[in-house]
Amino acid sequence: MFSLYKKILFITKSAKNIFLALPLLLLLLTLGCSSKDPQSTFDTLGPVSELQLELFYILFWVGLVVFILVAVAVFYIILKYRAKPDDSIPEQIHGNTKLEIIWTVIPILLIIGIAIPSVQAIFASSKPDSKYTNNNLTIDAVGKQWWFEFEYPEYGLITANEVHIPVGEAVTIKLHSQDVLHSFWVPKLAGKVDMVPNNDNHLWLQADEPGIYYGHCAEFCGQAHALMRFKLIAETREEFEAWISHQKTNAWTSSDPLAQEGMEIFMSRDAGCYACHTIQGTDKAKGNQGPNLTHFASRTHFAAGILENNQENLRKWLKEPDKVKPGNLMAKNAAVYNGTSDSLTEQEISALVAFLRSLQ
Amino acid sequence: MTSFPLQISRPIHPTGIWNWITTIDHKKIGILYGVSAFILFIIGGIEAMLMRAQLASSNLKIIDPELYNQLFTMHGTTMIFLAIMPMGAAFFNYLIPLQIGARDVAFPRLNAFSYWTFLAGAIILNASWFLGGAPNAGWFGYAPITGKAYNVGHGIDFWIISLQVLGIASLAAAFNFIVTIINMRAPGMTFSRLPVFTWMSFITAILLVLAFPVITVALIELQFDRFYGTNFFITSAGGNPILWQHLFWVFGHPEVYILILPAMGIVSEILPTFSKKPLFGYPVVILSGIIIGFMGWMVWSHHMFTVGLGPVANSVFALTTMAIAIPTGVKIFNWLGTLWKGSLTLNTPMLYAIGFILTFTIGGISGVMHSQAASDAQQQDTYFIVAHIHYVLFGGSLIAILGGIYYWFPKFTGRMYDEKMGKLGFYAFFIAMQITFFPMHFTGLNGMPRRIYTYGSEYGWDFWNLISTIGVLLLAISMVIFIYNIVSSWIGGEKASGDPWDARTLEWSISSPPPEYNFAVIPTIEYRDDWWEKKMLGKTSEEITSDDVHLPQPSYWPFIASLGLLIAGFGIILSIPVAILGASITMIGVYAWSFEPVNDPH
Numbered sequence: 001m002f003s004l005y006k007k008i009l010f011i012t013k014s015a016k017n018i019f020l021a022l023p024l025l026l027l028l029l030t031l032g033c034s035s036k037d038p039q040s041t042f043d044t045l046g047p048v049s050e051l052q053l054e055l056f057y058i059l060f061w062v063g064l065v066v067f068i069l070v071a072v073a074v075f076y077i078i079l080k081y082r083a084k085p086d087d088s089i090p091e092q093i094h095g096n097t098k099l100e101i102i103w104t105v106i107p108i109l110l111i112i113g114i115a116i117p118s119v120q121a122i123f124a125s126s127k128p129d130s131k132y133t134n135n136n137l138t139i140d141a142v143g144k145q146w147w148f149e150f151e152y153p154e155y156g157l158i159t160a161n162e163v164h165i166p167v168g169e170a171v172t173i174k175l176h177s178q179d180v181l182h183s184f185w186v187p188k189l190a191g192k193v194d195m196v197p198n199n200d201n202h203l204w205l206q207a208d209e210p211g212i213y214y215g216h217c218a219e220f221c222g223q224a225h226a227l228m229r230f231k232l233i234a235e236t237r238e239e240f241e242a243w244i245s246h247q248k249t250n251a252w253t254s255s256d257p258l259a260q261e262g263m264e265i266f267m268s269r270d271a272g273c274y275a276c277h278t279i280q281g282t283d284k285a286k287g288n289q290g291p292n293l294t295h296f297a298s299r300t301h302f303a304a305g306i307l308e309n310n311q312e313n314l315r316k317w318l319k320e321p322d323k324v325k326p327g328n329l330m331a332k333n334a335a336v337y338n339g340t341s342d343s344l345t346e347q348e349i350s351a352l353v354a355f356l357r358s359l360q
Numbered sequence: 361m362t363s364f365p366l367q368i369s370r371p372i373h374p375t376g377i378w379n380w381i382t383t384i385d386h387k388k389i390g391i392l393y394g395v396s397a398f399i400l401f402i403i404g405g406i407e408a409m410l411m412r413a414q415l416a417s418s419n420l421k422i423i424d425p426e427l428y429n430q431l432f433t434m435h436g437t438t439m440i441f442l443a444i445m446p447m448g449a450a451f452f453n454y455l456i457p458l459q460i461g462a463r464d465v466a467f468p469r470l471n472a473f474s475y476w477t478f479l480a481g482a483i484i485l486n487a488s489w490f491l492g493g494a495p496n497a498g499w500f501g502y503a504p505i506t507g508k509a510y511n512v513g514h515g516i517d518f519w520i521i522s523l524q525v526l527g528i529a530s531l532a533a534a535f536n537f538i539v540t541i542i543n544m545r546a547p548g549m550t551f552s553r554l555p556v557f558t559w560m561s562f563i564t565a566i567l568l569v570l571a572f573p574v575i576t577v578a579l580i581e582l583q584f585d586r587f588y589g590t591n592f593f594i595t596s597a598g599g600n601p602i603l604w605q606h607l608f609w610v611f612g613h614p615e616v617y618i619l620i621l622p623a624m625g626i627v628s629e630i631l632p633t634f635s636k637k638p639l640f641g642y643p644v645v646i647l648s649g650i651i652i653g654f655m656g657w658m659v660w661s662h663h664m665f666t667v668g669l670g671p672v673a674n675s676v677f678a679l680t681t682m683a684i685a686i687p688t689g690v691k692i693f694n695w696l697g698t699l700w701k702g703s704l705t706l707n708t709p710m711l712y713a714i715g716f717i718l719t720f721t722i723g724g725i726s727g728v729m730h731s732q733a734a735s736d737a738q739q740q741d742t743y744f745i746v747a748h749i750h751y752v753l754f755g756g757s758l759i760a761i762l763g764g765i766y767y768w769f770p771k772f773t774g775r776m777y778d779e780k781m782g783k784l785g786f787y788a789f790f791i792a793m794q795i796t797f798f799p800m801h802f803t804g805l806n807g808m809p810r811r812i813y814t815y816g817s818e819y820g821w822d823f824w825n826l827i828s829t830i831g832v833l834l835l836a837i838s839m840v841i842f843i844y845n846i847v848s849s850w851i852g853g854e855k856a857s858g859d860p861w862d863a864r865t866l867e868w869s870i871s872s873p874p875p876e877y878n879f880a881v882i883p884t885i886e887y888r889d890d891w892w893e894k895k896m897l898g899k900t901s902e903e904i905t906s907d908d909v910h911l912p913q914p915s916y917w918p919f920i921a922s923l924g925l926l927i928a929g930f931g932i933i934l935s936i937p938v939a940i941l942g943a944s945i946t947m948i949g950v951y952a953w954s955f956e957p958v959n960d961p962h
């Protein structure tokens with residue numbers, strides 16, 4: 001049985017181009033959605049998602065055949081046995097044991113056939129086997145309402161909403177939640193695993209190609225669930241290490257006077273930014289309610305992946321965060337935004353923007 | 361006993377509104393259930409349309425996120441608990457006594473109590489819109505977001521209390537039907553002759569009795585967390601959010617079969633009638649229903665493949681879930697066997713039943729796809745799942761219910777519906793349904809998570825979302841056709857005979873609508889499809905009418921007892937004295953009900 005299955009899988013694999021091209025044509029061309037869409041589960045770029053897609057195709061083909069059989073039977077019967085005016089009462093057939101056995105046994109065999117790759121895939125996707133390059137890189141991902149924190153415990157490094165991994169290596173991501181349920185999902189690399197408070201999980205993934213991958217929280221987590229996203233950046237081992245060592249340095253070195261002014265506002269009681277954000281190398285900014293901003297300017301996006309990191313967006317964010325991301329906890333809890341203290345002036349915002357953008 | 365102070369006599373021949381409030385006639389209660397559930401179905405549908413408007417394109421700002429969360433929570437809760445389940449109850453009520461040859465259910469007053477309590481639950485849930493906001497944590501209410509720390513308003517409280525009240529209604533009804541089916545069958549109506557719809561209802565009622573207490577326990581724990589500071593699910597105090605998920609789905613999966621088995625029963629009645637053939641493989645269809653009901657308890661964690669239960673647990677639940685496809689497939693083949701070599705009349709109910717086979721097959725297949733724990737990790741919590749549940753619930757349960765409404769419409773109302781409009785409505789409905797829900801497979805596989813109120817244009821989800829939204833508009837039109845047909849035919853349709861379809865089961869042996877006592881003489885059953893066989897053998901006798909059948913009289917008390925629950929429900933959430941008042945009214949109602957006199961037969 002097992003070898004038979006292997007054989008079938010082999011045939012499937014050798015015919016992969018046809019096998020994959022056909023459904024892709026069927027599913028994607030007719031559907032008009034390109035597999036290049038950022039969260040397409042067909043554009044698999046890592047071994048885990050690939051394995052999941054292979055399993056999907058097995059089910060897809062079996063399902064398609066079953067559906068076609070049922071549909072053809074239905075339409076054939078409707079056309080053939082439609083009542084005619086001169087119909088006499090049809091023969092009152094109560095059943096047929098042989099048929100019952102046949103159509104019970106065939107699904108059983110089908111299900112057994114599917115069960116084997118099914119269970120194999122569950123175990124294969126649960127941890128990387130020895131054929132993958134594995135430097136035991138482990139990243140802690142923490143889901144918070146409504147953003148992601150990423151910690152590299154080996155390197156003593158914390159960042160937010162953007163996680164870097166070396167390409168071509170199996171990486172383990174440990175999943176935690178600080179408040180409600182969230183789920184960590186990078187569709188092109190691996191299926192999701194939930195982030196559950198008091199109940200740590202993990203997943204593994206590998207990116208086969210360098211690039212910026214889209215991630216999305218996939219478990220309902222409240223008001224801004226739709227806007228809880230992140231980016232995963234896969235780069236070569238050298239680039240990754242350069243990134244690590246850069247992130248470990250202190251970013252605040254600017255001598256621009258506007259940025260200097262922004263720094264002072266950031267650290268002031270009135271604005272209170274320091275109470276929620278950490279900027280490594282300063283002795284005041286050690287808060288942890290909001291994302292770590294140490295190398296904020298080096299990130300491509302912010303506010304959990306929804307805004308591109310540029311001057312204009314940052315202004316918008318600092319002016320009215322609730323407009324950009326309704327419900328977010330900075331707008332709700334920071335005194336300058338929730339009305340318990342004066343809002344920031346345009347001048348103060350300019351200074352803060354200059355400061356934050358200097359945190360390379 | 362005569363000194364009991366509340367011993368007021370029962371109403372005799374009440375008229376107008378009192379006729380409905382005090383009725384304990386299973387047929388009237390069935391109609392009350394059906395009409396109420398349909399109105400709630402429309403409310404749930406409007407909620408869905410608002411969501412679809414917001415999702416029509418990327419970055420729309422029609423509905424704000426908080427309202428959106430309330431809408432999807434209310435849509436799910438309404439459709440499952442207030443629309444499809446009570447529509448099932450409407451059919452149980454109306455049809456089971458007729459199909460088994462009884463004059464009423466076993467406990468007619470309890471039956472009235474079930475209906476009024478269901479209505480109380482529906483009112484409590486929907487009142488939340490006006491009392492500070494509807495619940496907003498999804499119909500599944502995953503901990504810990506339902507906790508006070510993340511959810512301060514009363515929305516979740518209304519959700520908890522209404523589900524508890526609905527639980528009382530469902531349990532009372534389920535016990536009632538179990539006893540009715542076991543004890544009230546006419547002589548000769550053995551279990552091997554029981555109509556398939558009644559069989560499926562029987563299994564459903566047993567599932568209800570076993571499943572509802574599980575969610576009741578979970579809801580009590582949650583209620584205690586919210587009201588009295590316990591820590592079952594409060595994660596910051598060490599509570600366990602996974603516990604909620606297990607309890608919820610141990611209820612929730614059998615609930616799926618509670619929703620679909622009655623539909624399968626309806627289809628199993630329609631297909632034989634319009635094929636002029638008996639159901640193919642009757643014992644196999646029944647047995648697979650039982651197996652589905654039984655195995656429904658072994659698959660709940662397939663809703664939790666991404667929770668991190670580990671590969672062993674995931675494998676086990678993947679295998680059991682795949683296995684449940686076997687009895688389901690067997691049912692589909694037997695339906696095809698029923699059509700095979702028949703003489704098919706493709707009128708409206710038959711079209712719905714055939715539509716059911718096609719769409720339910722699609723839903724079943726995507727269900728087997730989700731059973732693959734590994735690839736389900738890509739599908740879980742995406743629109744692919746939304747597509748699946750709508751193919752099984754909308755394209756399964758609801759399509760069969762609509763077909764059932766047409767099929768039994770002459771029996772319910774004594775009038776015929778408009779066949780042309782019925783067919784038009786069906787085609788509009790069927791096509792609109794595919795346009796609405798099929799594209800969700802694509803958006804889901806293209807990475808669109810569910811329960812998001814907005815998305816960016818860069819994801820490539822715009823096109824198919826727009827199609828889905830257009831589909832919903834068409835669906836609404838098809839429902840208008842349906843409603844128009846039903847209402848206008850009810851008022852002015854042609855008069856229906858007792859057996860307009862030349863059908864097979866006992867309910868067709870009496871006039872349409874049936875007299876209050878159903879059967880003047882309790883029939884003796886000799887065959888499966890007794891009515892059909894007797895017609896074939898020419899053994900039917902002229903229907904007799906009777907004036908002196910003794911029936912239980914109407915009663916005020918079930919309504920009063922439910923009214924107390926309604927008041928108590930609001931009271932628990934808003935004010936303890938009101939809760940005490942409500943509870944007292946219920947106690948008085950139940951007490952007076954137990955000592956109620958029986959009026960003399962006049």
Ligand SMILES: [Cu+2]
Pocket residue numbers: 181182183217218219220221222225226228
């Ligand atoms: Cu989320």
Ligand SMILES: [Cu+2]
Pocket residue numbers: 612613616659660662663
């Ligand atoms: Cu389930």
